[in-house]
Amino acid sequence: MLPEIESLLVLQDRDHDIQTMLSEIEKIPRDAAAIKQRLDGSTTELDSAKKAIVENELAISKIDLDRKVRKDTIEKLNVQRFETKKNDEYAAIGAEITRYQDMVDVLETEELEYMEKTDALEATLSTAKERLANVKANMAIEVKELMEKKAQNTVRIEEVKADRANLVKDLDPSLISMYERVFAKKGNQTVAPLNENKCGGCHMKVIADVVSNTIAEKEVCQCNNCGCFLYSV
Numbered sequence: 427m428l429p430e431i432e433s434l435l436v437l438q439d440r441d442h443d444i445q446t447m448l449s450e451i452e453k454i455p456r457d458a459a460a461i462k463q464r465l466d467g468s469t470t471e472l473d474s475a476k477k478a479i480v481e482n483e484l485a486i487s488k489i490d491l492d493r494k495v496r497k498d499t500i501e502k503l504n505v506q507r508f509e510t511k512k513n514d515e516y517a518a519i520g521a522e523i524t525r526y527q528d529m530v531d532v533l534e535t536e537e538l539e540y541m542e543k544t545d546a547l548e549a550t551l552s553t554a555k556e557r558l559a560n561v562k563a564n565m566a567i568e569v570k571e572l573m574e575k576k577a578q579n580t581v582r583i584e585e586v587k588a589d590r591a592n593l594v595k596d597l598d599p600s601l602i603s604m605y606e607r608v609f610a611k612k613g614n615q616t617v618a619p620l621n622e623n624k625c626g627g628c629h630m631k632v633i634a635d636v637v638s639n640t641i642a643e644k645e646v647c648q649c650n651n652c653g654c655f656l657y658s659v
């Protein structure tokens with residue numbers, strides 16, 4: 427293999443590393459936003475679970491009050507019925523008592539339904555609490571990991587850049603600028619193998635001259651289709 431191609435392969439490897447680490451750093455704000463979104467979602471879930479319990483309790487208190495008012499009325503009607511001497515009035519008060527008692531029965535059924543809902547609501551609340559606690563615990567770890575990744579990548583990028591600069595200083599500047607133009611388009615496939623007359627970068631057949639020159643290894647060759655640097659395998 428031509429020494430220039432060997433160097434370009436190393437250069438490509440370094441550049442690819444830098445690119446990967448930079449894109450990892452770029453992704454960090456999106457990952458952080460996703461974590462925040464999970465936290466917001468779990469907080470909203472907990473808030474609605476709490477609200478549902480309060481509303482259920484309020485409904486029960488209101489029914490309790492309505493029932494108490496009707497029971498008081500029944501007691502008063504019972505006293506009136508006991509005191510009356512008239513048969514028709516006695517019967518009318520009796521009918522009124524029955525009407526109020528029916529209302530009390532309906533309210534008791536309703537209250538029972540609300541009370542039965544309480545258990546399910548408590549269960550939902552405890553699940554929401556657990557979920558939020560989990561999200562918070564994981565969030566601390568995930569945020570720490572993201573920050574560590576950023577710090578590590580930042581240091582590592584500088585190291586690789588220094589390594590790259592060392593490599594580049596011994597190479598022909600026109601070769602480097604050509605390489606950089608191709609790398610901007612082809613990334614990790616800037617230097618590719620020539621395999622059965624096909625370029626490893628674009629998988630197309632290359633012209634005969636390029637094939638023979640690549641195999642002869644007398645000069646640096648580029649694919650006539652995509653421009654990537656070729657080496658014979």
Ligand SMILES: [Zn+2]
Binds near residue numbers: 628629630649652
């Ligand atoms: Zn090609």
